[in-house]
Amino acid sequence: MLNMITIIIGLIQVLVILVLAPLLTGIIRKTKARTQKRIGASILQPYYDLLKLVRKDEVISDQTSWIFRACPWINFAAITTAAFFIPVFLAYTPFGLVGDLLLVIGLFALGRFFTMLAGLDVASSFGGLGSSREMMISALLEPALFLSIFVVAITYGGTNLSTLISASSNSSFLPHPQIIFAAIGLFIIILGETGRLPFDNPATHLELTMVHETMILEYSGKSLALMEWSQSIKQIILFTLMINIFVPWGISSSILLSTLAVGFLTFIGKISLFGIFVAFLESSVAKWRLFRIPDLIAIAIATSMIGIVLCYL
Amino acid sequence: MDTIQFDILTISGAILLIATFGIVATRGFMDWLNAYRYQSIVLSGVTAIIGYVTGIWEIYIAAGLTLVIKSIIIPKVLTYVTRKLEIEFKLETNPYVSIRASVIISALLVALSYFLIQQIPFKSDQIVNAYLPVSMAQFFIGLFVLVNRRTVLSQVVGLLIIENGLFLFAMALTHGVSLLIEIGIFVDILVGILISSILLFRISRTFDSLDVGKLENLRDD
Amino acid sequence: MISNLVLFQIPILLFVIGALSGLLSRNSRLARLMIFVPSMIGSIFTIVFSIGIITGTPLKLTVPHILPFFDLEILVDGISAFFMLIIGLVSFAVSLYSIGYSKEYEIKKRMSAFGFLFNIFILSMILVVSSNNSFFFLIFWELMSLVSFFLVIYDHDKEENLKSGMTYLVMTHLGTAFIFASFLLGYIQTGNFSFDSFRHGSTGFPLLVKNLVFVFAFIGFGTKAGMVPLHVWLPKAHPSAPSNISALMSAVMIKIGIYGMIRTIFDFSGFGASPDFAWWGMLLVAFGSASAIIGVLYAVVERDIKRALAFSSIENIGIILIGLGLSVVFTSFNLTAFAVLALVASMYHTINHAVFKGLLFMGAGSVVSVTHTKNIEHLGGLVKQMPWTSLLFLIGAISISGLPPFNGFISEWFTLQALLSSYHIPSTILQISIAFASLPFALTIGIAAATFVKLFGMTFLSKTRSENIINIKEVPRSMILGMSILAAVCVLFGVVPYLGTSLISTAFHMSFQPSSPLDFISVQNNSGKSFANLSMPVVVIILSSISIAIFGFIRVLGGHTKKTTYGTWDCGFGSLNERMEYTPTSLSQPIRAVFKVFFKPHNQTEKESFGENQYLLKTIKVETVIKNIFEDVLYTPIVSSFVFFFDKVRRLQTGKINAYLLYIMITLVLLLLFVRLSNNA
């Protein structure tokens, strides 16, 4: 019975992520608009966009193959599957036995793999350009990500996210020193993974700067809706991970309605604050030149390496 | 008696060495041939001495054979062959090491052979004592002539010196191995000389020269 | 029930039959069947036999007195059987594939030699893993090298192929010399050439000997496995060979090198649970990481599809070596559970790489056989003409990139877990070094995915880049079938990891979970909690149910919408053509730029001008060239110093008889002086 409940709560966590994902995007956009002295669209605008897009007819390039058409679905399915393993407001999830953090990374990589292929499939230079840049960035992010995971995993005793986040929520108020370094590394990586500034500017369509947008340039209608939505989901998953690992305050560690409610509310608060923080940060930095990005990733790698050394010393 | 005998042995050895030096020191082919003839005569004398000292009669036969073959037949054959050659070969122009230096090197080689042989226990055998280093020196000098000289003919002469040394060596050490083998060795040498004469002939015909320098087609560099 | 011995003899007989019928046949469809059907059946028997051995008892037999001192000893235990299974699996698929593939070759070549060599090649690999005597091991080992060499230069009209064949043969021979040395150390210690005596005697070897045995075996087998920096032959030989042979070589043959390493380390190097041996593992991890990263860096910038795959083999060998090394380290600190984990990781990757690299090489072979070019600059858009090949190649590409839910992910997951488990090692310096070793490993995984995006995308997607490949057709059914088998294994081993783990743990006599196909794989941490869990079947269920659910959801939400096909957006400039597309070189340009210290890329420009005036250009050709640091820094100097020495030696043979006589004189005098002087002393 308890099992049934945990599974249901697990599913609810997934649903929360799916539903809240566009909202987070909306919050970030709104904040950015405000910092730029604009009123900006409503924070619900992403929902409207999605609704509009799914109802639109599609135009598909005559150069493309089934890969282009299948990509949004695969991408969405992969990223949503990843959502199953993420504890959101409860410190564990029943799906923790099914997959761990490495699987989450793998699923993201699967989605990205197809997105890059889709970019190449359209036979325009834009697609190739995006895939080419994404190839480099993702390849470099991989080791940085793994190193910071390394630190977190050996500090909290697992890559199993339930174990990991339970341990982090039970740990003392002040984090381990290595965790701070891991947090810096992971934060930089998350900016890269979600395509935020200074890695990528999600708001422009300028061939000099864009990375992710070029790959999905040819999509329209339902496909575009799926691509946008899955991007938001990926974003919220990574933000959730970040806050749950490094600032697990308030997360519920038992299945009681009260703690769950507290957990849920603090989660909403934390994620919104984090979104606003990212938006502020984005407003204050410019997009970096493509070949300066490795420097940034190198910083992430270096901090994680320091984290590793601190783990063992 | 023994000391006199030993003196005789030593002196004859020395004479043989000097005869060998004669070959090293001469330039023209006819001079070599003559020097070789003298050396062979000395050699047969030495052989006779060995025969006398040991009292084995077979050695006298060997001495006789030496005299006949080495001082008469072989020079004759070689003169005959060379007379047939129409090219200019009589004077060797430039050995690798000058004649003066060669004589000195030969002297060093003699010293070397004494040095190398020193450790062999000769017991009381005076013949071995006297002739072994001499014959060894002959090998080295013969080899040196082969290395140093640049004409095909002079190499034949070098070979002949080595053979002489060999003969003396065998005589001194074994006092005649056995007649059969001795004859076998003689025949081998004779055939060898014969074949080299044929080759001489061919070389002079084919290459129009007796310079070994012409025989350098087969090489790796 | 047929006895194991008979089961062992049947495939040998079948391969011999295949070889002989190859020799006797002329080119025809019948001949092809006569060559490849025996090898297919033989492979099936091999699989059956090896599974029988893994689940049953080892096979041991001895044929004495065919040679003095050496008895032909055969031992097929779990380890041999595991590798034999890989051989059987891949050669079955490749044989099937070859029926169609070799049709292409028949036009220009006689098949008879090929059929002979093909069968003997597979047979020699089987014999290598089953021999139990160092002499016969080396015979079969060199036979394998020799036969594969002939297969590499099968297209011997091209001088380039001959050169790569030579590089291969010389390198592998050098490796054999080291293996030989390693075995001989065992022989000195035990006085016997049998592996059995090594096995029993090895624990008593002095430590120095143990270390030497390991180092020699490491170099020797590492050469065959294609470990950096001994890998130079691999990217030359594999592309030169016909593709079915490349598949066999890359998928199976280099694994025999891994087999040799495992055999030596765990069986007769006297290895045991003592920290003395930890450095062996670290050596393996170090060279493994170097191979992985260097292999993949060369792969990602490569334009030749088969060379790229060959470099990727180097990378994967690196990953296998990392796993193996970790296993050695854990064993030496007596951390058995983690040693098992690392060994499973390594062996899982071994079988995975065999499967997907076989598949990819066959896919590349299909592409090359219809397009007649290996250069992906000239390919593109094949997905429309070759739908099956492209699908199967895609499965291989996803697997090798280590993406879920295919098999590559599983083994990389294990390897990563093994790396993470290094925190159990009671030595800080090792802990930190292994943690840092995970950096190149993770980078490798990232770049590998990029490599295969490039390879697949540039070969199969977007517009065709050259005109002569527009009218091509899908390859024959047997080739598709051959590839499908391996693709199915890729999926199966990805979705049901239990298949692989149980196979490995049974073969190596270890205990490892999961205990049933649907069970979770789990790694425990210090406090007894689960460190990591994975259940691929459930992941696949979630993945597919989400796909269905979202399909329905979007349909309900958005209703039916129309799809219009129209040209790609061209910014209004008019029709896009293939010259505007991204090329493979430009696709990998950012990575090349990031790692420019390593690649040292530079542009080579060739200009051809009209007449005298150098400013009136007729053509201009710009090519981006990267430096091959191993050849430049390591091999070229060695070879040229040898040639320098050769040149000096040949001066000795001057042609002057005087010089020759002088040599004799000098030798004589020196030896006499030696005698004389040594006596005085």
Add this chain to the structure above:
Amino acid sequence: MDTLISNLTILFLLLPPVVGACLVTVLKKKRVIGAITICTASLILIQVLFVVSRIISQKTITAFGNAFYVDSLSAVILLSISVVGFVAAIYSKNYMGRQYDNGTVDDKHIVRYYQGFNVFLLTMLVVPIANNLGVMWVMVEATTLVSVLLIMLYFKENAIEAAWKYLIIATVGLSFALIGTVFFYYANINTNPSEDAMNWTGMVHNAKLFDPNLVKIAFVFILVGFGTKAGLAPMHTWLPDAHSEAPTPVSAVLSGVLLNCAFYGIIRFHIVSSVAIGPGFSNQLLIILAVVSIVIAAASIYFQKDMKRMLAYSSVEHMGLISLGIGFGGLLGIYGAILQIINHALAKPLMFFASGTISQKYDAKAMSKITGIIKVMPITGILFLIGGLALVGMPPFNIFVSEFMILSSGFKSGQFVAVSIVILFLVVTFAVFLRHLIKMIFGDPSSEMKKSEMGKLAILPMAILGSLVVILGIYIPVQLQTLIQNASTVISNGGFA
């Protein structure tokens, strides 16, 4: 009765070549004399097989008083002489026939060739069975003289040059061998003056009493002397010239057997010296010369342009390996060395025959002009390849087995430095030799080459040798094993089986 059989055995061994030579001189018909020589060679082969079977059962044969002495070691050498002689005789018929058709040789030359061939066989046959070491020396010298005549059969410049160098160097070398022989004799009569002091049996019997210093000096002379003839570096310089310029069948015999005969001399004295002063000294010298030979041969092959010269250097390498095996000692090493003698005697003639056929087909000896043999003459090409792979020690061919034994014994005897150098240079040889070979065998032949073999009689001897090369690589008959075993016992056990 037994002595009679022994005497007859030896007589029938030596009679065929004598008769053959006489018949050739008398008959002078081109067609007949080739066949006669084949008959001679096959009679010798049959007789040698008989001798070998007797040796296996009774270990030694003594005949004509003490004049002839055959033990297992001699039998091995006899075996290699007879097999190579047999195939060379078959090959000669085709080869000389073609030379005749080319106009390279005339009737007179052919008669001379076959005379020489028979006499050459005779002289070589006497070497391993003569009990008297002086006779052995005489016969080795005789082989030189006969083979010089055979080499200068063509009056080409190069042939004459090669013959001259061979004659001078071999004669000088052998004179040192004679010095060594006489030294040993002297050592023997010093301890025990007797009738058979010059005989091998007598010498080895007394060897324990020899003076050590004398033995050392004597062995140095023997080594340099017979070493010159056996082609050990740095006295090998005549070898590439002579072997490359001789008519191909003669090259095969020179390389495959004559070197063995000379090396046989070294082995005999090595045994005496081992008995006298222990094996350490002679082993040391053998290993040094062996390593030098292998290194020089490996280095020289790289720049070779001429196919037969390359093969000649490979002979230097293999003589080095044989001497290495003897030098390393131990049952394994000596066994390996003897096996190597046999294996080399099979593989090297195969290569020479193939190269002769190939040069006739391509009308060139320069390797740069030869490509795509496998396409032009597939059977010859494959046999050439098999021979080449065997020569570089590739399994599953025969030389691998013997090399494996030799190198193993090197490890066993602790000569790590020597073994390491040798292994390195074996790999180098492998690379440089195969580089040449593969360029010739594979690739595209020039378009005017017609695809055809050079006749059955050219293929047959190669096929015989090729199949032996393959078979001995994986299986050695028990009889042969016993013979080699006994021969190695002769060496390691001070001359007695």
